[in-house]
Amino acid sequence: MAATTTIRVPCSSANLGPGFDVIGLALNLYLEVQLTVTKQESSSHSLNCRITYEGVNADSVPLVAEDNLITRTAVYVLRCHGIRAFPTETHVHVKNPIPLGRGLGSSAAAIVAGVNIANEVGNLQLSKARMLDYCLMEERHPDNVAAALYGGFVGTYLNELSPEDTERLEIPLSEVLPEPAGGVDTGLRPPEPPKDIGHYTKYRWSPEIKCICIIPQFEVSTAKARAVLPESYTRKDIIFNMQRLAVLTTALGASPPDPGQIYTAMQDKIHQPYRRGLIPGLTEILQSVTPQSHPGLLGICLSGAGPTILALATANFDSIASHLVTEFKNENIECDWKLLELADEGTTVRRSAVSSLPVEESLTYASSGVSIDAGNDLVKAIKQFTASTKRPGADGKIGGFGGLLDLKAAGFDEPPILVGAIDGIGTKVKIAFEMNKHDTVGIDLVAMNVNDLVVQGAEPLIFLDYYACSKLSVQSAAKFVEGVANGCRLSGAALVGGETAEMPGIYKDGEYDAGGCAVGAIKRGVTILPDTAAMAEGDVLLGLSSNGVHSNGFSLVRKIIEKKGLSFHDTAPWSTGETVGASLLTPTRIYVKPLLAATRKGLIKGMSHITGGGLLENIPRMLPDHLAAELDAKTWPVPEVFQWLKRAGQLEDSEFARTFNTGLGMVLVVKEEDARTATEILQEHGEQVHRVGTLVSKKTEECTVRNMDVWK
Numbered sequence: 001m002a003a004t005t006t007i008r009v010p011c012s013s014a015n016l017g018p019g020f021d022v023i024g025l026a027l028n029l030y031l032e033v034q035l036t037v038t039k040q041e042s043s044s045h046s047l048n049c050r051i052t053y054e055g056v057n058a059d060s061v062p063l064v065a066e067d068n069l070i071t072r073t074a075v076y077v078l079r080c081h082g083i084r085a086f087p088t089e090t091h092v093h094v095k096n097p098i099p100l101g102r103g104l105g106s107s108a109a110a111i112v113a114g115v116n117i118a119n120e121v122g123n124l125q126l127s128k129a130r131m132l133d134y135c136l137m138e139e140r141h142p143d144n145v146a147a148a149l150y151g152g153f154v155g156t157y158l159n160e161l162s163p164e165d166t167e168r169l170e171i172p173l174s175e176v177l178p179e180p181a182g183g184v185d186t187g188l189r190p191p192e193p194p195k196d197i198g199h200y201t202k203y204r205w206s207p208e209i210k211c212i213c214i215i216p217q218f219e220v221s222t223a224k225a226r227a228v229l230p231e232s233y234t235r236k237d238i239i240f241n242m243q244r245l246a247v248l249t250t251a252l253g254a255s256p257p258d259p260g261q262i263y264t265a266m267q268d269k270i271h272q273p274y275r276r277g278l279i280p281g282l283t284e285i286l287q288s289v290t291p292q293s294h295p296g297l298l299g300i301c302l303s304g305a306g307p308t309i310l311a312l313a314t315a316n317f318d319s320i321a322s323h324l325v326t327e328f329k330n331e332n333i334e335c336d337w338k339l340l341e342l343a344d345e346g347t348t349v350r351r352s353a354v355s356s357l358p359v360e361e362s363l364t365y366a367s368s369g370v371s372i373d374a375g376n377d378l379v380k381a382i383k384q385f386t387a388s389t390k391r392p393g394a395d396g397k398i399g400g401f402g403g404l405l406d407l408k409a410a411g412f413d414e415p416p417i418l419v420g421a422i423d424g425i426g427t428k429v430k431i432a433f434e435m436n437k438h439d440t441v442g443i444d445l446v447a448m449n450v451n452d453l454v455v456q457g458a459e460p461l462i463f464l465d466y467y468a469c470s471k472l473s474v475q476s477a478a479k480f481v482e483g484v485a486n487g488c489r490l491s492g493a494a495l496v497g498g499e500t501a502e503m504p505g506i507y508k509d510g511e512y513d514a515g516g517c518a519v520g521a522i523k524r525g526v527t528i529l530p531d532t533a534a535m536a537e538g539d540v541l542l543g544l545s546s547n548g549v550h551s552n553g554f555s556l557v558r559k560i561i562e563k564k565g566l567s568f569h570d571t572a573p574w575s576t577g578e579t580v581g582a583s584l585l586t587p588t589r590i591y592v593k594p595l596l597a598a599t600r601k602g603l604i605k606g607m608s609h610i611t612g613g614g615l616l617e618n619i620p621r622m623l624p625d626h627l628a629a630e631l632d633a634k635t636w637p638v639p640e641v642f643q644w645l646k647r648a649g650q651l652e653d654s655e656f657a658r659t660f661n662t663g664l665g666m667v668l669v670v671k672e673e674d675a676r677t678a679t680e681i682l683q684e685h686g687e688q689v690h691r692v693g694t695l696v697s698k699k700t701e702e703c704t705v706r707n708m709d710v711w712k
C-alpha cells in the first residue's frame with residue numbers, strides 16, 4: 001500500500017430546495033486526510049491508529065479511532081474484509097475546514113474519507129461504485145455522499161435496503177442513531193452492503209453560477225432535522241416538488257441561467273417548512289431576497305438539513321451575502337459566509353509511493369500507469385474546445401500529426417516575419433491543484449505566450465500546448481484545455497495541436513505541469529517592435545492595468561500565504577467574498593486585441609510585458625542603450641492583493657517592483673502627441689490606461705520608480 005496518501009473530499013450542499021434526498025452539489029471546500037503508515041511492532045493507540053486533527057470544531061471531534069466518524073467508518077469497511085484493525089501504526093491527520101452539523105455535508109465527507117482510508121490501508125481496490133455502497137450503509141440519503149465521492153451536480157437514487165442489511169450494530173450509522181451508536185465491535189464480521197445500492201447521474205452546471213453559503217454559528221444535527229419531518233405528504237405537495245425538481249436540474253445547466261425560472265424552481269414544500277422550528281427566521285429569510293430585489297440572485301434554499309442557507313447567484317455576491325447575514329443578525333444569530341464554486345472532480349487520492357506489483361500479475365502499459373484509453377477519452381472531450389478556436393488559415397481540427405496554418409488564408413499575401421514564443425505557467429498550477437480548479441490556468445498559459453508576441457507587433461496565429469502529469473484525469477485535463485481554448489479565442493489564435501504526457505513517477509499524483517508555444521506573424525514592411533531608433537527623451541510611458549498577480553512571483557506568493565498561516569480556502573484578507581485560492585487564480589490579462597488595434601494605427605514605439613522581474617527588469621528590455629524609464633508610483637493604483645502581499649511579506653520597495661507587476665501588466669512607449677489617441681483606442685477596447693512616466697536620458701539606472709513610499 002501507499003506509504004503516504006492524501007485524500008481530499010469536497011463538502012456538499014444537498015436538496016437545493018425541491019430535491020430532498022435526491023440532488024447534491026459538491027463544493028470547493030475540502031476535508032483533507034493525510035494517511036501515513038509506519039511499520040512498527042506495536043502501537044499504544046486504540047486500533048493501532050493515531051488521529052490528529054486541525055480545523056473547525058477541533059476541540060469537539062473525538063481522536064479515538066472507535067469514536068471518530070472517519071476512522072470508525074474505515075474500521076467497518078476493513079472488518080467487512082476480514083481486517084480487524086489498522087496496520088501498526090497508522091497515522092490519520094485530518095485537516096477540516098468544513099463546519100460540522102451546518103448542512104454542508106461534513107458527515108458525508110467524513111464517511112467518504114473513511115471508506116477511502118480503508119481502501120488504501122487494506123489495499124482493497126474498491127471501485128468508486130462499490131465505495132458508494134459502503135457509504136450508503138451509513139448515510140442513508142445518497143445526495144451528499146454521491147456528490148462528495150463523484151463531484152459535480154448530481155441526481156441520485158437509492159435501492160431500498162432490507163432491515164437485516166442495516167440493523168447490525170457494527171455498522172456506524174452516523175446520523176440515524178445518536179452517537180456513539182454503531183461501529184461496535186461484536187467480534188463478528190459485519191454485513192457487507194448489497195451491490196449497487198446507490199445510483200447517480202451528473203447534470204450540467206452553468207459555469208456562471210456561484211454558491212453563497214451563509215453559515216450560522218450554531219449546529220443542527222441532520223438526525224434532528226430529519227426527525228421533525230412527517231412520515232407522509234399530500235399528493236399536492238409531492239407534485240409541487242417534483243414539478244420544480246424536473247425543471248431545476250436542467251435550468252441550472254443553462255447558460256446564461258434564467259433567474260425567474262430558477263427562483264421558482266427552487267421552492268420546496270416537503271422539508272424546509274418543517275425545519276423552520278429549528279432555524280429561527282428561516283421562512284422570512286428565504287423570502288427576503290428575490291432576483292428583482294437583488295439582481296444577480298438566481299435562487300435560495302436551505303443547504304442540506306441546515307442551518308446554512310445556500311443562495312445561487314451570478315453577481316453581487318457581497319451585497320446578497322451581507323443582506324442575509326443582517327437578516328440572521330436580526331434574529332440574534334451571527335453568521336460566517338463563504339463564496340464557493342462547484343467542485344467538479346469529487347474525491348481524489350494522491351499517493352506519494354506505490355505498492356509493489358503482485359508477482360503473478362501480467363504487465364500492460366495501463367498497469368505501468370499509462371492509459372491509452374484515458375488519452376483517447378481526453379481527445380474526444382476536448383474536440384469541441386479546439387474547434388471553437390478555428391480561425392482563417394487554421395481549421396481547428398485535431399488528431400493529425402501536426403497542426404497546419406495557411407498563411408495566405410490567414411491574411412498574409414507576402415511571406416510575413418514569423419515570431420515564436422514558448423512559456424509555462426510556473427507554480428501558479430499548485431494553486432489550481434489545491435483549489436481543484438483547472439479551467440483558468442490554461443488562459444494563463446496562452447497569455448504568457450501571446451502577450452510576449454504582441455509586444456513585438458505580431459498577431460498570434462496558432463498555439464500548441466503540452467500537458468504532463470503522473471496519472472491522467474480526463475476531467476482535469478479537459479478543463480485545462482478548455483482554459484487554453486478560451487485564451488486562444490481571446491487572442492485570435494487557433495489551438496492547432498498539443499501533447500498530453502502521462503509519466504508515472506515523474507509528477508506527484510493529482511499534479512501536472514503545462515507549457516505552450518505560440519506562433520504569430522508581422523506583415524512584411526511593418527515595423528517590428530520595439531522601434532528603439534524612434535524612441536526619444538520625453539516619450540510617454542503608458543501603463544495598462546493588470547488583473548492582479550498574473551503568472552509570475554507565485555513561489556514568493558505561496559511562501560507569504562504559508563507564513564501567514566492561511567489556507568487557499570480561507571477568505572482572502574484582501575477581498576471579501578473570495579477565497580485566497582480563487583482570487584490568486586484570476587487569469588492573466590490578455591492584451592492582444594487592444595494592443596494590435598493601437599499598433600496598427602502606428603501609435604506605439606515599444607511595449608513591455610511585465611512578467612518575472614517586474615517593472616524594473618522588464619521595461620529596460622524595450623529601450624535603446626541611451627534611454628532610461630522614469631516612472632512615478634503615484635500614477636497607478638496598486639491592487640489590494642499586492643498591497644496585502646507587500647505588507648504581509650514585508651517586501652522592500654525594490655524587491656516588490658522587481659518581482660511583481662504592481663498593477664501594470666503592460667507598459668508602452670508612445671510619442672507625447674500620440675498619447676491621447678492611443679489611450680482612447682485602448683480604453684475603447686476595455687483597458688484601464690495610466691500615464692505612468694517618461695523616457696529620460698540614461699545615467700546609471702535603466703528604470704527608476706519615484707515615490708515608491710506610496711506603496712507603504
Ligand SMILES: Nc1ncnc2c1ncn2[C@@H]1O[C@H](COP(=O)(O)OP(=O)(O)O)[C@@H](O)[C@H]1O
Pocket residue numbers: 031061062068069070094096099100101102103104105106107108110174175179220221222223304305
Ligand atoms: N471530520 C469529522 N471527523 C469526525 N466526525 C465528523 C467529521 N465530520 C462530521 N463528523 C460527524 O458528523 C456530525 C455532523 O453530521 P450531520 O449532523 O449530518 O451534519 P452535516 O450537515 O455537517 O453533515 C458531527 O457532529 C460529527 O459527529
Ligand SMILES: N[C@@H](CCOP(=O)(O)O)C(=O)O
Pocket residue numbers: 012013014015020021022102103104105106107108141143144222225226271303304305306
Ligand atoms: N437530504 C438530506 C441532506 C442532509 O444534508 P446535511 O449536509 O445536512 O447532512 C436532508 O435534507 O436531510
